[in-house]
Amino acid sequence: MRRRTLLAATCASPALAQTERFPDRPLRMLVPFAPGGPLDITGRPLAEEMSRLLGQTVVFENKPGANGIIAAQAVATAKPDGTTLLYTTGSFVGNMVFGTVPLPYDPERDLAPVSLVSTGNGMMLVGRATLPARDMAELVALAKSKPGGLTCAMTGVGNITHLGAEQFREFTGAELLTLVLQGTGPSITAMLADQVDLAFSTLPPSEPHIRAGRLRAFGYTGTRRSLIFPDVPTMQELGYRDWELIGMGGVWTTGGTPRERILTVQQAIHAAMRTPLLARLMRESDSEGPGSTPEEFAAHLTKELAMQRALAKRIGMGRQ
Numbered sequence: 079m080r081r082r083t084l085l086a087a088t089c090a091s092p093a094l095a096q097t098e099r100f101p102d103r104p105l106r107m108l109v110p111f112a113p114g115g116p117l118d119i120t121g122r123p124l125a126e127e128m129s130r131l132l133g134q135t136v137v138f139e140n141k142p143g144a145n146g147i148i149a150a151q152a153v154a155t156a157k158p159d160g161t162t163l164l165y166t167t168g169s170f171v172g173n174m175v176f177g178t179v180p181l182p183y184d185p186e187r188d189l190a191p192v193s194l195v196s197t198g199n200g201m202m203l204v205g206r207a208t209l210p211a212r213d214m215a216e217l218v219a220l221a222k223s224k225p226g227g228l229t230c231a232m233t234g235v236g237n238i239t240h241l242g243a244e245q246f247r248e249f250t251g252a253e254l255l256t257l258v259l260q261g262t263g264p265s266i267t268a269m270l271a272d273q274v275d276l277a278f279s280t281l282p283p284s285e286p287h288i289r290a291g292r293l294r295a296f297g298y299t300g301t302r303r304s305l306i307f308p309d310v311p312t313m314q315e316l317g318y319r320d321w322e323l324i325g326m327g328g329v330w331t332t333g334g335t336p337r338e339r340i341l342t343v344q345q346a347i348h349a350a351m352r353t354p355l356l357a358r359l360m361r362e363s364d365s366e367g368p369g370s371t372p373e374e375f376a377a378h379l380t381k382e383l384a385m386q387r388a389l390a391k392r393i394g395m396g397r398q
Contacts, residue, residue: 100161100339104135107163107329110149111233112142114263116280117327120196120359120367121165127350132342136163142260145169145234147181150330154188158332160339164189165329168382172236175386176395188333192340193347194370194378196360198325200300201242201278202310204293206269209276214296214316217276221252230254231265231277236386238325239265242278242299244393249318269293280325281306282363299323304364325365326382328375340372 107125109117118140125138141149146169156162164170174185183189203214211217221228230246232239235258243256257274259265262283268274270292278299285306287293295310301322303312313321329347331340348369350356360367370378 100132100134100342101159103161104137105132105161105163105343106137106139107165108139108141108149108152109165110141110143110146110169111166112261112263113140114283115233115261116282116363117165117167119282119363120327120356123355123359124165124195124347124350127353127356128343128346131346131349145173145237145258147173150185150189151182153330153332154183156332158334158336160331160335160343163192163329163331163343165195165327167238167328168241168326168386169234169237170328170330171379171382171386172234172238172240174236174383175390176236176240178235184333186333189330190333190335190340191372191375191379192329192331193344193372194326194328194375195347195351196327196363196365196367198280198300198363198365199302199304200298200312200364201238201323201325202281202284202288202298202304202307203242203246203276203296203313204269204279204284204288205276205296206272206274207292207294208272209294211296212294214311214313217296218250218252221246221250221254226253226255228252228254228275230256231259231268231274232256233261233265234258238323239278241386241389242323244389244395245299245321245323248389248393249313249321266293278323280363300364306362306364326378328379344369344372 109121122138125136129136146166153162153164211220230243243254265277288295297313297316298304298310299313351367351369
């Protein structure tokens with residue numbers, strides 16, 4: 079891998095109050111998924127806090143499509159002044175690994191990492207309540223009795239929801255039929271309507287439906303049990319020793335943006351994540367909101383890229 083943008087070196091930024099102001103126009107924070115997903119829950123208040131800290135409006139905008147490629151391209155081709163931001167998940171890396179067509183931008187040249195926003199503890203495998211399976215063992219048996227017959231919603235090829243479905247096949251030996259929807263919100267809606275059987279979901283969108291009995295939780299992909307659902311075992315506890323899948327969210331801006339501008343945005347994110355509201359939202363989603371320097375985020379992306387490439391090689395998918 080070129081170490082041009084993903085591993086670009088940065089040093090500690092100055093205090094937020096000492097950084098330069100942006101051009102006299104609003105910033106845009108693009109989220110590449112439909113409204114109602116987990117990034118909305120943190121992204122909207124993050125944009126509001128950043129607006130306050132920067133003294134400049136930050137507009138939150140859902141721009142779904144093509145597993146995040148449409149939003150990423152909009153940021154990649156924007157003016158390199160730090161006013162156009164991409165807030166997305168590990169699907170950014172997934173598009174580099176699992177895509178079947180060339181990307182319309184160079185991820186390392188045209189987009190610059192700003193800050194890691196959150197790291198989650200895991201994804202919950204949830205299913206419609208009408209499934210004739212009460213636990214993971216029964217679910218695997220059901221899936222094996224209907225090869226390719228159980229449907230699993232995902233939000234795009236290479237997205238963490240897709241990785242979960244591929245890990246299900248890898249660790250259980252049971253096939254799933256994956257269906258691409260435009261976000262976690264639509265995936266949950268489809269399960270509630272008995273149109274889709276399963277999905278790997280972050281907890282905030284699925285929690286109320288699990289508690290109300292409208293969705294069933296089968297297992298958690300974190301290294302420890304969820305603090306929100308401590309009675310649901312991890313996949314490792316269920317006997318799948320190497321099954322681990324942890325989500326992330328981060329912010330990028332346009333490649334070529336001056337370092338001072340990137341650090342200004344990074345410091346605003348760092349400060350925002352330490353406000354009581356964002357800290358509470360992180361706890362409620364069983365995630366951590368550490369913030370990071372651009373360099374730390376780049377190192378995290380490098381590890382994520384290696385993990386996804388290893389998975390793609392094991393399952394025989396992705397760019398070879």
